Amino acid sequence: MKMAIKDLFGRPLTVVNLGLEGFAGAIRDQGVAVVDLDWKPPAAGVRPLYRTASGLDVEEANQEVLRRIKAARPVLVGMGIAKDVIPGMHEHKILHSGPPVTWERMCGPQRGAVMGALIYEGLARDGREAEILARSGRIEFAPCHHHHCVGPMAGVVSPRMPVFIVENKAFGNHAYCTQNEGLGKVLRYGAMGEEVYERLRWMETELYPILDRALASIPEGIDLKAMIAQALHMGDECHNRNRAGTSLFLRAIGPALARTSRNNEAMARVIEFIDRNDHFFLNLSMPAGKASVEPAEGVAGSSIVTVMARNGTDFGIRLASMPERWFTAPSGKVEGLYFPSFSERDANPDIGDSTITETAGYGGFAMAAAPAITQFVGGSPSMAVETTLEMYEITASEHEGFTIPVLNFRGTPLGIDVRKVRQTGILPKINTGIAHREPGVGMVGAGILRAPEACFVEAFQALAAL
Amino acid sequence: MNVQTLIKTSEYHDSVKLMLVARELSRLPGVRDAAVVMGTEANKSLLEQSGLLSQPAQAATPNDLVLVVAAEDQEVAKAALKTAEALLARRAEPAGGGLDFRPRTLRSAVKAQPEANVAVISIAGRFAADEARQALAEGLHVLLFSDNVSLEDEISLKRMAHEKGLLLMGPGAGTAILNGVALGFANRLPRGPVGVVSAAGTGLQEVTTLLARQGVGISQGIGTGGRDLREDVGGIMMLDGLQALQEDPETRVILLVSKPPAPSVTARILEQASTGRKPTVVCFLGGTVPAAPKILPARTLQEAALTAAAALKGETGKVQESLDQEQAGLQERANRVVEALTGTRTRLRGLFSGGTLAYEAQVIWRSLLSEPVFSNAPLDPIHQMSDSARSQGHTIVDLGEEEFTVGRPHPMIDQDLRLRRILQEAQDPEVAVLLLDLVLGYGAHPDPAGELSEAIRKAREAGIAVVASVTGTEEDPQGFCRQTRILRDVGVEVCESNAAAAQLAGLIVTRLERAGAARGR
Numbered sequence: 012m013k014m015a016i017k018d019l020f021g022r023p024l025t026v027v028n029l030g031l032e033g034f035a036g037a038i039r040d041q042g043v044a045v046v047d048l049d050w051k052p053p054a055a056g057v058r059p060l061y062r063t064a065s066g067l068d069v070e071e072a073n074q075e076v077l078r079r080i081k082a083a084r085p086v087l088v089g090m091g092i093a094k095d096v097i098p099g100m101h102e103h104k105i106l107h108s109g110p111p112v113t114w115e116r117m118c119g120p121q122r123g124a125v126m127g128a129l130i131y132e133g134l135a136r137d138g139r140e141a142e143i144l145a146r147s148g149r150i151e152f153a154p155c156h157h158h159h160c161v162g163p164m165a166g167v168v169s170p171r172m173p174v175f176i177v178e179n180k181a182f183g184n185h186a187y188c189t190q191n192e193g194l195g196k197v198l199r200y201g202a203m204g205e206e207v208y209e210r211l212r213w214m215e216t217e218l219y220p221i222l223d224r225a226l227a228s229i230p231e232g233i234d235l236k237a238m239i240a241q242a243l244h245m246g247d248e249c250h251n252r253n254r255a256g257t258s259l260f261l262r263a264i265g266p267a268l269a270r271t272s273r274n275n276e277a278m279a280r281v282i283e284f285i286d287r288n289d290h291f292f293l294n295l296s297m298p299a300g301k302a303s304v305e306p307a308e309g310v311a312g313s314s315i316v317t318v319m320a321r322n323g324t325d326f327g328i329r330l331a332s333m334p335e336r337w338f339t340a341p342s343g344k345v346e347g348l349y350f351p352s353f354s355e356r357d358a359n360p361d362i363g364d365s366t367i368t369e370t371a372g373y374g375g376f377a378m379a380a381a382p383a384i385t386q387f388v389g390g391s392p393s394m395a396v397e398t399t400l401e402m403y404e405i406t407a408s409e410h411e412g413f414t415i416p417v418l419n420f421r422g423t424p425l426g427i428d429v430r431k432v433r434q435t436g437i438l439p440k441i442n443t444g445i446a447h448r449e450p451g452v453g454m455v456g457a458g459i460l461r462a463p464e465a466c467f468v469e470a471f472q473a474l475a476a477l
Numbered sequence: 478m479n480v481q482t483l484i485k486t487s488e489y490h491d492s493v494k495l496m497l498v499a500r501e502l503s504r505l506p507g508v509r510d511a512a513v514v515m516g517t518e519a520n521k522s523l524l525e526q527s528g529l530l531s532q533p534a535q536a537a538t539p540n541d542l543v544l545v546v547a548a549e550d551q552e553v554a555k556a557a558l559k560t561a562e563a564l565l566a567r568r569a570e571p572a573g574g575g576l577d578f579r580p581r582t583l584r585s586a587v588k589a590q591p592e593a594n595v596a597v598i599s600i601a602g603r604f605a606a607d608e609a610r611q612a613l614a615e616g617l618h619v620l621l622f623s624d625n626v627s628l629e630d631e632i633s634l635k636r637m638a639h640e641k642g643l644l645l646m647g648p649g650a651g652t653a654i655l656n657g658v659a660l661g662f663a664n665r666l667p668r669g670p671v672g673v674v675s676a677a678g679t680g681l682q683e684v685t686t687l688l689a690r691q692g693v694g695i696s697q698g699i700g701t702g703g704r705d706l707r708e709d710v711g712g713i714m715m716l717d718g719l720q721a722l723q724e725d726p727e728t729r730v731i732l733l734v735s736k737p738p739a740p741s742v743t744a745r746i747l748e749q750a751s752t753g754r755k756p757t758v759v760c761f762l763g764g765t766v767p768a769a770p771k772i773l774p775a776r777t778l779q780e781a782a783l784t785a786a787a788a789l790k791g792e793t794g795k796v797q798e799s800l801d802q803e804q805a806g807l808q809e810r811a812n813r814v815v816e817a818l819t820g821t822r823t824r825l826r827g828l829f830s831g832g833t834l835a836y837e838a839q840v841i842w843r844s845l846l847s848e849p850v851f852s853n854a855p856l857d858p859i860h861q862m863s864d865s866a867r868s869q870g871h872t873i874v875d876l877g878e879e880e881f882t883v884g885r886p887h888p889m890i891d892q893d894l895r896l897r898r899i900l901q902e903a904q905d906p907e908v909a910v911l912l913l914d915l916v917l918g919y920g921a922h923p924d925p926a927g928e929l930s931e932a933i934r935k936a937r938e939a940g941i942a943v944v945a946s947v948t949g950t951e952e953d954p955q956g957f958c959r960q961t962r963i964l965r966d967v968g969v970e971v972c973e974s975n976a977a978a979a980q981l982a983g984l985i986v987t988r989l990e991r992a993g994a995a996r997g998r
Contacts, residue, residue, distance in 0.1 A: 024595055027583060027593050028596075038660065041919075348499075351523060
């Protein structure tokens with residue numbers, strides 16, 4: 012017997028209490044540190060799952076998944092046109108956020124974005140034509156996630172759109188994402204109209220070439236992992252707040268922009284555009300997350316979530332152990348704050364691939380780093396800290412690369428473990444923008460919600476049966 | 478419809494705060510719509526779409542804060558603007574507001590508090606084993622207070638603890654004192670040279686408080702749970718606890734308490750105790766302790782405490798002498814009590830909250846009374862009460878047994894059940910003596926004597942003698958002297974220990990029986 016009992020003698024006691032609160036109080040009264048758990052019984056029938064039906068060691072699998080995610084080195088290496096660079100992309104394919112969905116089941120804002128994209132592509136002249144084309148079956152729809160891609164909100168990527176290319180230098184895989192349009196009437200919120208297409212055209216013809224040239228002049232690329240880590244120290248959580256990340260990006264690319272500029276006025280417009288869009292960095296933090304998590308897919312027996320995405324109709328997750336299989340449930344309602352003249356009645360259910368940030372260990376899970384955004388939910392900075400602390404309950408590890416100053420530089424909660432979600436009954440917390448339910452309107456607010464339970468229940472069962 | 482506008486020049490708030498204020502405004506009665514935005518072109522076009530773009534709003538610059546309210550009438554709209562100003566001035570919470578987060582799982586508790594070294598588990602039994610296993614996996618010593626943990630789980634948990642060199646105290650372990658800290662139902666004790674391992678929770682409380690009241694402190698008090706010394710569990714925790722105390726430099730005398738263990742376990746424990754250098758007092762309540770080097774047998778908890786205290790001074794020879802002296806004093810008290818009693822009452826009724834104390838009383842009465850004592854937890858199964866709710870002959874009831882505690886707090890915490898049982902016994906014309914135990918300390922009722930005093934007074938008025946002991950220390954939250962005084966004030970014969978109280982009650986009954994027999998002749 013190792014004599015740890017003897018080691019306990021004479022050492023200050025620190026107690027964890029599960030159960031009667033009076034016991035915790037009595038111990039505290041004696042001047043001893045107590046952590047009094049908010050213990051709750053696990054959901055009915057949920058027992059600890061250490062091995063799958065065929066004997067796969069879940070913990071061991073998870074360690075491998077975590078090793079891969081932590082080892083990731085996402086770097087922005089360049090840009091390209093979607094149909095040229097995204098594997099499997101073609102002239103009549105439109106990518107969208109979330110799990111697979113047919114045109115018939117597609118929600119309003121996603122339909123709006125698809126129709127807008129068809130018009131932008133020149134495949135339709137107006138909304139009516141676009142709708143007929145979309146319905147005709149001549150356009151192939153696929154989730155971004157099936158193409159190493161992620162898209163915020165409607166997540167629509169059409170063939171002509173320029174995309175960022177993020178390479179995970181540790182594994183050599185790539186992830187893609189469009190350029191962020193800003194807030195207001197924008198395609199990703201399902202808005203349509205000349206203003207939307209004009210901006211998209213400008214992004215294609217001026218923003219993209221200038222950024223592309225600048226990036227090409229930075230041979231080592233831009234280290235997004237380091238940038239996310241810094242942004243977390245500057246009040247971003249890199250999902251709903253990207254003000255610091257955007258500033259850091261502008262700072263990093265600034266000299267290259269100047270060196271490669273052929274037209275200073277055009278360069279100034281690019282800088283202004285990025286500067287006025289606090290969310291510009293979202294479309295870099297998202298593919299950084301995608302590139303980081305994807306190498307973990309295919310580790311047999313793992314209970315860790317590698318995809319969590321919504322299309323405004325369904326919410327879907329995939330596990331590292333079952334990368335081909337979506338577990339879905341209806342998309343949830345967002346509790347939020349609305350722009351003037353809009354209300355809950357106008358809101359579309361939860362939508363977008365931006366939950367890749369939570370999947371990769373930041374975003375809402377790093378809320379403690381971003382106290383300024385908590386008022387989104389009528390909350391307080393302490394609520395932000397509580398959100399992060401709560402998410403540690405359902406994650407397998409902590410990301411040493413991403414730390415939170417206010418938590419004594421503790422690593423962010425990393426790797427949603429479907430077993431822990433089931434055992435604790437705690438569902439991942441997501442903060443998000445809200446799109447109008449009708450096509451063509453756009454953003455109406457922002458808010459917070461929890462992932463739906465049903466897909467975690469189903470995924471847990473499927474894992475146990477593996 | 479009335480639209481009112483307020484422009485606050487060069488006032489900046491972040492957009493989220495503005496949205497919050499707008500939301501609050503639009504919830505005000507009579508308000509149709511509200512906007513609180515910075516005067517950017519984009520925002521102004523939004524206002525226009527909503528029909529809120531008044532002339533002053535039109536003129537606002539991006540540095541101006543624009544507040545617009547559309548309401549039923551001018552009064553409501555103006556009041557809403559005032560509310561908006563107040564809301565803008567309000568801070569979400571006082572700076573440095575406290576964090577009220579409680580971890581949900583053991584793992585995250587340990588993450589949050591890496592120095593954690595002990596888990597106290599008192600959740601429902603069917604979940605307790607999993608959590609205890611988790612706690613051991615995290616390297617924590619465990620006090621497993623929960624009952625209803627299966628024997629298989631107990632064995633596997635104790636083996637795991639043994640492998641890791643950790644304590645797994647329980648299941649059903651109510652008491653532990655680690656490094657002077659009382660865990661679960663335990664008393665405030667001075668630290669000192671006696672280390673205790675006990676398979677009986679109230680037994681641990683009784684011996685440690687008796688020692689404390691003699692001025693002897695406790696190094697460690699380890700509870701093992703009642704099943705530890707069964708053959709199948711094998712005394713894993715008593716052996717590990719004993720070894721730890723043998724190696725602990727603070728501990729000079731060791732005290733072991735249990736009901737009689739399985740013979741094979743007894744042998745292992747005595748062998749382990751004999752190999753050590755420290756005097757080891759062994760109290761197997763109701764059983765015998767084979768002679769062995771370093772072993773000091775004790776028949777009762779009281780004797781165990783006296784022996785341990787004497788062993789510290791090397792005066793164990795004097796223990797019997799002081800017990801004899803006490804015996805003589807108790808006999809005198811018994812005589813006095815009997816003289817004051819009237820009628821032909823002869824029966825003894827014990828109403829207990831501490832299981833081990835009820836057991837100790839029965840051990841004492843076994844050699845003192847001529848008639849059997851029935852119980853819901855008897856020494857011998859033939860004296861099992863047919864109905865725990867009805868006393869028969871001499872009876873002692875352990876109110877902490879399962880039939881009384883399902884869906885109800887333990888009688889150490891809630892005296893209600895005992896209170897009613899005292900009144901029930903007071904109605905019984907056969908009852909001569911009531912014997913009670915009062916257990917003080919953390920976790921226990923804040924004022925058990927005060928709670929029981931009215932019922933005791935009624936029993937006294939009915940002509941019943943009441944004898945009690947108080948298991949506790951002056952430093953306990955309830956205060957030993959205060960509790961004792963309350964009992965004395967309602968006419969209770971308070972004794973120094975549970976053993977002495979049982980002795981006194983037994984002596985009273987013996988006298989009454991003899992007197993009755995004399996009358997009968």
